Amino acid sequence: MLTLACFVPHSPVLIPEVGKKNVEQLNDTIKAYQSLEHDLYSMKPDVILVISPHSEQRSEAFVINQSPKLKVDFKKFGDLVTKFEFKNDIGFGYQIKELVETEMPVVLSAQEELDYGAGVPLFFLAQHLPKTKVINISYSDLDNELHLEFGRKIRKQINLTGKRVAVVASGDLSHKLHEDSPAGYSPRGQEFDQKIIKLLADKDIKGLAGLDPELVKESGECGYKSLLILMGILEDINYQPEKMSYQSPFGIGYLVENFKM
Numbered sequence: 080m081l082t083l084a085c086f087v088p089h090s091p092v093l094i095p096e097v098g099k100k101n102v103e104q105l106n107d108t109i110k111a112y113q114s115l116e117h118d119l120y121s122m123k124p125d126v127i128l129v130i131s132p133h134s135e136q137r138s139e140a141f142v143i144n145q146s147p148k149l150k151v152d153f154k155k156f157g158d159l160v161t162k163f164e165f166k167n168d169i170g171f172g173y174q175i176k177e178l179v180e181t182e183m184p185v186v187l188s189a190q191e192e193l194d195y196g197a198g199v200p201l202f203f204l205a206q207h208l209p210k211t212k213v214i215n216i217s218y219s220d221l222d223n224e225l226h227l228e229f230g231r232k233i234r235k236q237i238n239l240t241g242k243r244v245a246v247v248a249s250g251d252l253s254h255k256l257h258e259d260s261p262a263g264y265s266p267r268g269q270e271f272d273q274k275i276i277k278l279l280a281d282k283d284i285k286g287l288a289g290l291d292p293e294l295v296k297e298s299g300e301c302g303y304k305s306l307l308i309l310m311g312i313l314e315d316i317n318y319q320p321e322k323m324s325y326q327s328p329f330g331i332g333y334l335v336e337n338f339k340m
């Protein structure tokens with residue numbers, strides 16, 4: 080059964096040892112994360128499925144990480160202290176592969192070190208759930224409809240297993256919101272972020288999947304296809320979207336949204 084579904088950002092600045100005093104600027108995001116963590120903890124999930132934009136990716140296939148151990152650290156960002164690890168629910172990941180492989184390309188990987196796109200959400204959501212297993216998947220350059228369909232299939236597998244599953248779609252919105260954005264400025268960045276927020280609030284999955292590809296590209300996002308997979312998972316469920324926070328102090332859009340069942 081699906082117990083929790085959310086969309087969250089993954090700026091390494093959110094990690095105290097990385098962000099140091101810049102963490103303060105992301106206070107709303109951190110509060111939203113803490114509230115989600117509280118919900119998740121009480122739901123005692125067996126598995127957390129993390130969709131990350133920065134895991135090993137293939138242009139022409141979805142990737143399911145089958146490394147038995149999944150380790151998180153932020154050494155790349157100068158943090159030598161923070162580290163933790165999870166067991167992978169490799170059986171579950173394999174079942175997803177078996178269910179989808181006749182309809183879409185999917186490959187298995189073995190990436191023991193999780194990327195920050197998975198690591199930051201797990202830092203906030205799962206550190207008090209050390210026995211919960213994790214599944215790590217990544218999206219592809221395949222079309223939007225296939226991402227929705229991949230989500231629908233994951234949903235089917237969730238129903239089949241009888242496990243308590245939380246789905247965490249990781250992604251940042253536009254990286255071009257301000258003049259000082261790391262990816263440069265585009266007026267379409269704000270347009271993209273506002274459209275995403277509205278489409279999620281309206282539960283407009285068709286509208287989301289049909290978003291102008293030029294707008295998506297110009298925004299410099301990394302969360303759009305994570306969201307499409309999540310929407311495929313949620314499509315037939317009576318969920319209630321709740322925007323918990325939206326911030327962009329460094330010119331990148333950070334949205335936390337809970338999709339309440």
Ligand SMILES: [Zn+2]
Pocket residue numbers: 089132133196250251301
């Ligand atoms: Zn990203």
